[in-house]
Amino acid sequence: MAESDVLKAAGEAPRKGAPAAVAATMAMTAAAAGVTDRPTRDQWISVRSQQGRATAVGWRETAPLLAYQSAIAVACECYDVVVVEKSRRTGATWGAAADAVLRSASARNIGGMDTLYMGTSHDMAKEFIDAAANWARLFEHVCSEIGETIFDDGSENGVKALKIDFASGFSIVALSSKPRSLRGRQGFAILDEAAFVDNLAELIKAAMAFLIWGGKVLIISTHNGVDNPFNQLITDIRAGRLRYGLIRFDLDDALKDGLFERICLMNAHKHGEWTPAKEADWREELIGKYGSGADEELYCVPSQGSGAWLSGPLIEARMVDAPVLRLSFPDSFNLEPENRRRAEVDRWIEEELRPVMLATLDTNLMTGFGMDVGRLRDLSVMCPMQITRLMRRVVPFLVELSKVPFQQQEQIRDAIVRGLPRFIGGRTDATGIGASLAESGMQKFGPQMVEVKFSTEWYRVEMPPVKAAFEDDVIAVPRDAEVAADLRAFKVIKGIACLPDLRVASSAGGTRHGDAGMAIVLAYSATRNPVEAYGYQSARAGADEARPGRRNMRPVDEVRDAMMPGRHDGLW
Structure with missing residues (x-):
């Protein structure tokens, strides 16, 4: 069967066109994006009775793809990066497998390329490669049998993967998701159930390199919470910050395109002949089984229950215009003589830090201090926090340090603390590499500069008051995308808010591990347990x-x- 015929039969334009296909795909997304009340059973019967069957007679030969499945292939032809926001088990992967075969079976001069599929498990990889093999047979493309291979992902032993080779010289390889697996690769990258991978931000960053030499990236997933990076990605696309293709289809969209009709055809022994009433009953039963999770799992509405400690909208509502000073040095800076390093940082303090302190600190307010310590991999963040007369905690500025030697971190910390008006105490991360800086802080500034070793009990006691401050609008933090991301990094694990062992890339190089968020939490702790400052006239x-x-x-x-x-x- 001709490739273009498959897509035409599915109700879309051929792969090699067309502006109309883009318009149709985007219109489908826009229409689905509106949140409306779901139709009742009787309303659904009426809708589908008026519409009639979506599946044509002889669909296996004439229209094997449903319209929304075909739309994925069309969008991938028109955009370098396509994101699919979908309902659970609607066959998006089946449609992606068809497009993968069309690309990998084609010669290089007409757009052929390797396909690298990444799911969250070996079972998903097996399902995808089986679907690809079925499409290859349908399209009558010469290919090898499915085989297992050891995929070189940069690790010592590699990773087990499944593979199909085509006569074109290209292959489809399916494996579980690890960002390093994409390094040095080229072709068509498919990231399936992306909201559920361990480090989506790193995976997407690695996949973007595919675009340099004409590759494609397809990101598919159901939702996994409003603060998940997948939902943040979709938000950026809808806001126009990212010029990616976006397709959205929920359960009802899929049913209108013939999903349950296909289910009846494939499972006639269970469902018999399709009717609108049977579909309505099946739909109601499915929604009932998902219960409170139906909106997220079936209707593309991300939930607030993803384990996020603070929601994105709540964080943004507490943000104000305040500076975030960032200082980073090359690795070679650590090899400079001490007097040069000290002089360079003294210059930065005088030219950058001190003017900000003079401009932002209210000399009449009591001030606390928090510091989260990092060195090579993570950032060090220093956070002063002032208490207003209405007991609101305000962060006047933040300082973020990347690859700054410990001696210079101490130099900057001392300049900040000595310049804080009505200083009432501080908290410093004393876990791991922070122990030395925390100790020097206590020695220089006294016992109210507390050394904090993070523990479950510490999180249990200190985190709830911070969340209450956000909810009660008695805290203000700098309006900054990375600060917001750090605050979103906290998760509720076994009922306690803490930072999971997950890092994301930093704009300054290295990684972030909720660093600014932790500095804010430490500063808040210092303002809750201050050493009282009394005025006294002798x-x-x-x-x-x-x-x-x-x-x-x-x-x-x-x-x-x-x-x-x-x-x-x-x-x-």
């Missing part, structure tokens, strides 16, 4: 003046000086 000023080096210092400052030996500017 009745015996003369006695103080007689003490060398203590001129005009109040008794409260003497106590402070003992607690914070590295600081001599008082509390006020």
